[in-house]
Amino acid sequence: xxxxxxxxxxxxxxxxxxxxxxxxxxxxxxxxxxxxxxxxxxxxxxxxxxxxxxxxxxxxxxxxxxxxxxxxxxxxxxxxxxxxxxxxxxxxxxxxxxxxxxxxxxxxxxxxxxxxxxxxxxxxxxxxxxxxxxxxxxxxxxxxxxxxxxxxxxxxxxxxxxxxxxxxxxxxxxxxxxxxxxxxxxxxxxxxxxxxxxxxxxxxxxxxxxxxxxxxxxxxxxxxxxxxxxxxxxxxxxxxxxxxxxxxxxxxxxxxxxxxxxxxxxxxxxxxxxxxxxxxxxxxxxxxxxxxxxxxxxx
Amino acid sequence: xxxxxxxxxxxxxxxxxxxxxxxxxxxxxxxxxxxxxxxxxxxxxxxxxxxxxxxxxxxxxxxxxxxxxxxxxxxxxxxxxxxxxxxxxxxxxxxxxxxxxxxxxxxxxxxxxxxxxxxxxxxxxxxxxxxxxxxxxxxxxxxxxxxxxxxxxxxxxxxxxxxxxxxxxxxxxxxxxxxxxxxxxxxxxxxxxxxxxxxxxxxxxxxxxxxxxxxxxxxxxxxxxxxxxxxxxxxxxxxxxxxxxxxxxxxxxxxxxxxxxxxxxxxxxxxxxxxxxxxxxxxxxxxxxxxxxxxxxxxxxxxxxxxxxxxxxxxxxxxxxxxxxxxxxxxxxxxxxxxxxxxxxxxxxxxxxxxxxxxxxxxxxxxxxxxxxxxxxxxxxxxxxxxxxxxxxxxxxxxxxxxxxxxxxxxxxxxxxxxxxxxxxxxxxxxxxxxxxxxxxxxxxxxxxxxxxxxxxxxxxxxxxxxxxxxxxxxxxxxxxxxxxxxxxxxxxxxxxxxxxxxxxxxxxxxxxxxxxxxxxxxxxxxxxxxxxxxxxxxxxxxxxxxxxxxxxxxxxxxxxxxxxxxxxxxxxxxxxxxxxxxxxxxxxxxxxxxxxxxxxxxxxx
Numbered sequence: 001x002x003x004x005x006x007x008x009x010x011x012x013x014x015x016x017x018x019x020x021x022x023x024x025x026x027x028x029x030x031x032x033x034x035x036x037x038x039x040x041x042x043x044x045x046x047x048x049x050x051x052x053x054x055x056x057x058x059x060x061x062x063x064x065x066x067x068x069x070x071x072x073x074x075x076x077x078x079x080x081x082x083x084x085x086x087x088x089x090x091x092x093x094x095x096x097x098x099x100x101x102x103x104x105x106x107x108x109x110x111x112x113x114x115x116x117x118x119x120x121x122x123x124x125x126x127x128x129x130x131x132x133x134x135x136x137x138x139x140x141x142x143x144x145x146x147x148x149x150x151x152x153x154x155x156x157x158x159x160x161x162x163x164x165x166x167x168x169x170x171x172x173x174x175x176x177x178x179x180x181x182x183x184x185x186x187x188x189x190x191x192x193x194x195x196x197x198x199x200x201x202x203x204x205x206x207x208x209x210x211x212x213x214x215x216x217x218x219x220x221x222x223x224x225x226x227x228x229x230x231x232x233x234x235x236x237x238x239x240x241x242x243x244x245x246x247x248x249x250x251x252x253x254x255x256x257x258x259x260x261x262x263x264x265x266x267x268x269x270x271x272x273x274x275x276x277x278x279x280x281x282x283x284x285x286x287x288x289x290x291x292x293x294x295x296x297x298x299x
Numbered sequence: 300x301x302x303x304x305x306x307x308x309x310x311x312x313x314x315x316x317x318x319x320x321x322x323x324x325x326x327x328x329x330x331x332x333x334x335x336x337x338x339x340x341x342x343x344x345x346x347x348x349x350x351x352x353x354x355x356x357x358x359x360x361x362x363x364x365x366x367x368x369x370x371x372x373x374x375x376x377x378x379x380x381x382x383x384x385x386x387x388x389x390x391x392x393x394x395x396x397x398x399x400x401x402x403x404x405x406x407x408x409x410x411x412x413x414x415x416x417x418x419x420x421x422x423x424x425x426x427x428x429x430x431x432x433x434x435x436x437x438x439x440x441x442x443x444x445x446x447x448x449x450x451x452x453x454x455x456x457x458x459x460x461x462x463x464x465x466x467x468x469x470x471x472x473x474x475x476x477x478x479x480x481x482x483x484x485x486x487x488x489x490x491x492x493x494x495x496x497x498x499x500x501x502x503x504x505x506x507x508x509x510x511x512x513x514x515x516x517x518x519x520x521x522x523x524x525x526x527x528x529x530x531x532x533x534x535x536x537x538x539x540x541x542x543x544x545x546x547x548x549x550x551x552x553x554x555x556x557x558x559x560x561x562x563x564x565x566x567x568x569x570x571x572x573x574x575x576x577x578x579x580x581x582x583x584x585x586x587x588x589x590x591x592x593x594x595x596x597x598x599x600x601x602x603x604x605x606x607x608x609x610x611x612x613x614x615x616x617x618x619x620x621x622x623x624x625x626x627x628x629x630x631x632x633x634x635x636x637x638x639x640x641x642x643x644x645x646x647x648x649x650x651x652x653x654x655x656x657x658x659x660x661x662x663x664x665x666x667x668x669x670x671x672x673x674x675x676x677x678x679x680x681x682x683x684x685x686x687x688x689x690x691x692x693x694x695x696x697x698x699x700x701x702x703x704x705x706x707x708x709x710x711x712x713x714x715x716x717x718x719x720x721x722x723x724x725x726x727x728x729x730x731x732x733x734x735x736x737x738x739x740x741x742x743x744x745x746x747x748x749x750x751x752x753x754x755x756x757x758x759x760x761x762x763x764x765x766x767x768x769x770x771x772x773x774x775x776x777x778x779x780x781x782x783x784x785x786x787x788x789x790x791x792x793x794x795x796x797x798x799x800x801x802x803x804x805x806x807x808x809x810x811x812x813x814x815x816x817x818x819x820x821x822x823x824x825x826x827x828x829x830x831x832x833x834x835x836x837x838x839x840x841x842x843x844x845x846x847x848x849x850x851x852x853x854x855x856x857x858x859x860x861x862x863x864x865x866x867x868x869x870x871x872x873x874x875x876x877x878x879x880x881x882x883x884x885x886x887x888x889x890x891x892x893x894x895x896x897x898x899x900x901x902x903x904x905x
Contacts, residue, residue, distance in 0.1 A: 053821060069542020069663070081774035085825030086818030090339070092508040095548045095658065097437060098343045114661055137479055138822040145456075148341065148448075156449045157404040168398055170413030176406050180431065183406060183438060187342055215445075222404065 045117065046125040047075055049087065053138050061125060066117050072128060073101050073112035076140070088139035096253060099188030103140050104129040109190040109251045133192060133199035144189050150208040153236065154216055159224040175223040182218035182262055184254045187211065191248035191258055197241045207238035210248035210258050217262035220269070234270045239263070301755040303474075303485035308334035308453065309738040310731070311473060311488035313460050313515065316344030317436070317720060318703025319494030320443035321396075321727030322734065326492075327450040331735035334486060335447070336455045336475065338495075338510045342444045345496050345508050346723065349436025350551035350654065351420055352428025353400075353724070354717030355393035359410055360417045361597060364425040366390040370897070371904035373718060375577065376422040376607050377682070377711020378854045379869055380528065383893045384689030385709040389718070389725050396724035397429050405442045407431055419556045419593060421605045422715040424581065424904075426595070433551050433654045439720060458484060460514065461830060462754045463491060463522040463699065464746040470522070470698030471744035474751050476758070478827065481820025483755050487746055489738035492692075492730045493519060493701040497681045498532075498838045500831075502789065503781040505678035506538055506549040512831040513838030515705035519685045520837060520877055524694040527707045527872045527888070528683035529838070530845035531855040533714055534790045536611035538677025540629035545662045547677040550632060550655060552716045554672075555604040557651050558593040559634040560586075561615070562671070563623035569630075570603035570614060578606055590640060609713045609855050612676040616790060619675065629675030635668055644668065676790055680719065682710040682855060683845065686874060691737075692730035698737060698744075702730035707872075712854025761829040764815035773814045773829035780807050780835060788843050793859045800843045808836050840883065845873045848885050 045066045048059045062079045073091055080087045092098040094113045101112040106120065106127050120126050134142035163169050191210035192198055198209050208216070216233060219225050233239040246259045256262070272279055310326040312319045315337035323335040337344065358364040369390035374381055401407065401415065407429050408416040417426040431438040448454075460475035464485075472487040495515030499507025520526055537550040555561075563569050574582050582603055583589035589602025604611065615630050625631055634652070638644035645668040649656050652667070659665040659672055685694045685701035687708060692700045703723045710718065764770070787800035811832050816825040851865035852858050871887040878884040893901075 067543060070544045071662070074544045080824060081772070081778070085772050085774065085816055086823040088822035088824060092339055092343045092510065093345070093348050094508070095348065095545075096661070097434070097654070098339075098347045098508070100339065100343050116662070141479075141822050144340070151445070152448055157445065159402060159404075162402075168414070169401065171406075171409060172413055173409040176409055179406055183431070183441065184434065185441075186347070186437065222406070224404075 043122070045075070045122040047079060048125040048127045049076070049079065049139070050129040051084075051087070051139055052136065055136060057136070057139075059127065059129075066122065070117045071113055072103075072105055072110075072115045072117065072126070075117065075126075076112060076128065088137070088141045090141055097186060099186030099253075102131055102188045102190050102193065104131060104193070109193045111188060111190070111253050114253060131189065131193040133195070134189075146204040147187070147189055147192060147209070147211060150204075150212045151215060153208070154212060154219070155227055155229055155232065157219055157222065157225055158227045160226045169224055171223040179218050179221050179223070181256055182214045182221075184256060185211065185214055186254060188253060190251045190253065194247045194251050196245065196247070203238065203241060207241040210242070210263065212237070213239065213242070213266060214256060214258055214262045217266055220266065230269050230273045233266055234274060239266060239270060242267070301483055301752060303483050303751070305485050305487070306334055306453070306455070307487045308332050309488065310334070310490045310492060310734045311486050312336065312492045312494055312731070313473065313518070314338070314344070314494035314496060314703070314705070315341055315454070316346040316494065316496055316703065317439055317443060317723030318727035318730070319344070319492070320440065320447050321724055322492045322494055322700075322702055322731030323452050324443065324447050324450055325728045325731030326735040327452050329732055329735035331738055333452045334455060334488065335452050336458045336460060336473075336486075338457070338459050338514070340456050341454055342440055344440060345511060346440040346720075347437045348506065348508065348549060349439070349720055350433040350549065351553045351556065352418055352430030352435045352717050353393070353397055353439065353720035354420070354423060354427050354715065355397040355429060355721055356390060356427060357394050357397065357415060357417060357429065358425075359414045360595070361425040363597075364427060366394075367900045368424050368904055369393070369427065371901050372423055373709070373715060374711070374901060376713050376715040376718075377709075378713060378864070379711065380854070380872060380890065381711035382689050382708030383897055385726070387897060388689065388729070389709055389721060392725045392728075393721040396721065396728060400439065400442050400724070403442050403446045405431070405438055407438075418553065419601065419605060420716045421552055421555070421611070422607045423717065428556075428717040430553070432650075433553050433652050435720065455484065459827065459830070460518060461758050463518050464750060465522060465696075466744035466746060468697060469741075469744060470696060471746040473518075474754055476820075478822055481823065481826070485746070485751055487743070489741040489744060490698045490700065490734040492734050493685060493699065493705050494703050494727065494730070495705045497704040498835075498842070499678045499680075501781065501784050501835050501839045501842070502678040503778075503785040504538065504547040504676075506535060506547055507678065513834045514831070515701065516684060516841070517834035517837040519694060519696070519699065519701065519705075520841065520875070522696055522699065523877060524696045524699055525686040525874050525876045526684060526841060527686045527874045528711070528845070529681065529841045529875065530849045530873060531682035531710075531712050532678060532842065533608055533680040533682060533855045534612045534676040535679035536608055536615050536676055537632055537674040538679075539658075539663065540625070540673050540675040541627040541663060548658070548662070549677065549679065550672060550674050551652070552605075552608075554632060554634050554652060554655060555602075556593065557634065557648070558590060558637050558640075559604065559632055560602070560636065561604050561611070562631045562633060563618045564625055564631070565623060567623075569618055569623070570606070570611070573614060574603055575606070575610060582606065607713055608679075608716065609857075612790060613857060615674075615676060624675075625673045627673055629673045631671035632674045633671035635670055680704060680714055682712065682714055683707050683842075686872075690729070691733035692726055693733060693737070698741070700730040700734045702726040706730075712856065758830060761814055761816040761826060762820075764813065770815045771810060771813065773811070773816065773825060773832050776807060776810045776814055777828055777832050777835065780832070780839060783807070784839050784842075788839070788846055791857055791859050792846055794847065797843050797847045801840070804836060804840050804843065811836060841875050844883055844885050845875060848873050848887075
């Protein structure tokens with residue numbers, strides 16, 4: 001038994017040798033990273049933060065110290081702790097996973113927790129404003145409830161009957177991949193914020209917006225779902241309002257290809273069904289609806 | 300007299316993460332009128348952070364798996380302090396709960412024949428975690444959320460509960476405030492389900508979100524319910540350590556499940572150096588065998604990186620303490636090395652661990668497909684919580700239920716990765732069902748409004764202290780509390796340090812009593828922090844007292860002054876209640892004798 005550890009040691013060290021070099025080197029790199037900040041004095045930066053209740057408010061300057069690796073949300077928290085205890089901000093995970101801390105940083109819709117100060121010019125004040133497409137509540141907090149209402153208007157996931165005798169389904173990874181992209185969405189609503197239909201024209205009740213179109217796409221392309229939401233998309237979800245400026249895709253922190261992969265295919269379905277006279281005729285004669293088509297795709 | 304917005308429900312669910320949503324859905328299915336309170340917006344709860352997967356013995360990848368093996372794994376991981384009835388129900392029901400998610404829209408990763416794919420995880424004998432890349436929690440909460448919004452459930456978003464209300468001995472509802480306007484809401488309910496999550500914000504290095512201030516633990520304790528196992532706090536072995544502002548953010552165990560290895564600054568794979576006796580038969584004895592295991596070889600045993608979290612966290616601490624750590628006080632976690640094994644390793648890593656890839660790229664400028672990460676332990680989970688009946692999830696207060704992290708019992712002294720998501724589903728469902736049934740048998744309780752008025756008066760006090768001479772704000776007190784708990788009641792504990800912690804808590808409580816907040820009641824984080832602070836102080840003291848009482852080392856609880864496991868401590872749970880004079884009463888409660896059939900299962904799986 002006592003021979004065990006030394007035998008083990010031998011096996012281990014032979015495999016780790018090549019690795020050790022890599023680790024030692026990256027350790028040196030890691031150490032170097034922190035040295036650059038340890039050597040310099042603590043700097044400070046100015047944050048120009050929107051303060052206000054309801055529609056009225058103003059940008060106010062706060063100065064706070066910055067250290068290596070800080071993100072905008074850290075600065076906001078420091079400002080809260082130091083000078084503005086009642087500064088309202090939403091945040092939860094601080095890891096880019098919950099989509100709560102959406103704001104406009106130097107005019108760009110971003111997550112505060114994923115925006116590092118090192119990407120910003122700290123010689124000038126950093127502007128931090130709430131998402132402007134939504135009614136302001138207080139400071140950086142806005143009323144995003146329209147998004148929750150819009151989701152309820154989309155008809156719910158409705159699966160086909162289970163395939164297998166054990167009551168479960170079979171689906172290929174390739175089919176899962178297609179909708180998994182859409183299901184990555186963290187509901188930060190930055191795409192809604194930047195969409196001109198919502199931001200400039202305030203058509204929140206007529207147009208569900210990119211986030212909810214991604215949700216609809218996820219349902220429409222879900223390998224198990226059998227509903228056809230094409231009519232809804234055209235009539236009540238206002239998909240026609242989108243004129244494919246792709247701003248939503250640009251700001252998505254999850255890098256979902258919103259316009260090309262979600263919205264355009266949905267638009268194509270609407271066009272196929274409503275504006276293609278030949279297809280309409282064929283459907284009329286054969287009495288087929290898209291639920292059949294959908295099932296055909298899966299099998 | 301304060302004004303209230305009044306709401307009436309059969310069942311009030313407090314917390315809208317996985318457990319709360321599942322409970323609300325079930326209670327609605329049974330036909331109860333349901334209110335669901337979220338501290339944040341719907342869908343933002345801490346469940347979104349869960350990465351690795353949900354443990355269920357589906358046996359899709361390895362047909363040797365079944366509920367018995369899952370049960371035995373869970374008990375072994377929990378060092379046999381688990382509520383064995385919960386461990387049994389959990390192992391039996393998790394597969395159905397996972398399949399049900401699929402019926403509600405979850406798109407899990409697939410096996411080549413199109414079934415739900417399962418991955419390896421620490422302490423699980425077979426590949427058992429159904430997953431979606433490394434964002435399983437997000438997928439799960441979104442599925443439950445998108446299912447729940449079509450159910451008859453009243454959702455109260457951005458609402459924080461400050462106290463439960465009672466009618467005599469039984470539960471009568473709760474009182475809280477809405478964040479937007481600061482108005483008080485009075486909920487009358489025949490049954491209340493706590494699903495508030497954990498206590499991670501009591502520590503400075505944590506993977507937990509701001510909401511994790513032990514609200515449910517404190518609400519239950521204040522209402523007279525017993526809490527147990529609170530000495531068992533799980534420090535996840537791999538949190539980010541650099542840069543400082545991201546310290547504590549989780550690095551999923553999935554990295555190790557996919558073949559990632561832990562090495563010290565000398566490049567030594569130190570996890571092979573110390574393998575606990577009870578896991579020796581299940582652990583690989585060469586790197587080569589460990590690699591084969593991560594690639595699905597059924598004849599290989601798991602690499603030591605996939606030992607239980609308590610063990611891995613302590614092994615990392617040891618390397619750091621003995622001077623073999625990484626530059627920023629952690630060790631290296633390397634997945635990039637698999638390029639020597641897989642030709643397309645970079646694409647493979649990005650596909651299997653997409654959020655980890657982005658997290659390190661964006662927050663630390665590190666490409667994990669090319670170089671190692673620096674990682675160290677981070678406060679992650681509390682095994683302890685409200686003491687509940689294993690079948691119904693009802694606490695010692697009639698009508699008060701608890702599910703998910705705020706409940707205790709399933710995990711014993713240490714939780715296995717993947718068992719929390721299944722916990723949420725299995726016991727969320729049970730709590731919702733039994734709460735609804737209980738409510739159906741009750742007449743409407745009468746909440747004492749005098750009680751509510753007093754709570755509101757106390758909650759508003761920080762505003763009245765505005766401009767006073769002791770005008771300290773809540774953030775500094777919270778910060779000092781977190782630093783103190785990290786240092787004195789953290790991953791390695793000692794009697795003298797914990798005594799000092801109790802003294803500090805007394806002083807911090809005094810400071811908290813005097814904090815003042817600026818501004819008004821509308822969306823005021825200073826005020827919210829002042830109120831959350833009360834809960835943090837309560838749970839911190841409970842943790843410290845429980846940790847003092849357990850004079851041994853076991854699972855998530857490690858005593859430097861009692862480094863060995865003591866079998867006599869394996870027979871009871873440490874239970875804490877509020878005494879008649881408001882003092883904390885610490886008792887030891889015997890664990891009921893396990894059923895013989897379950898004992899046999901454990902023997903067979905030794």
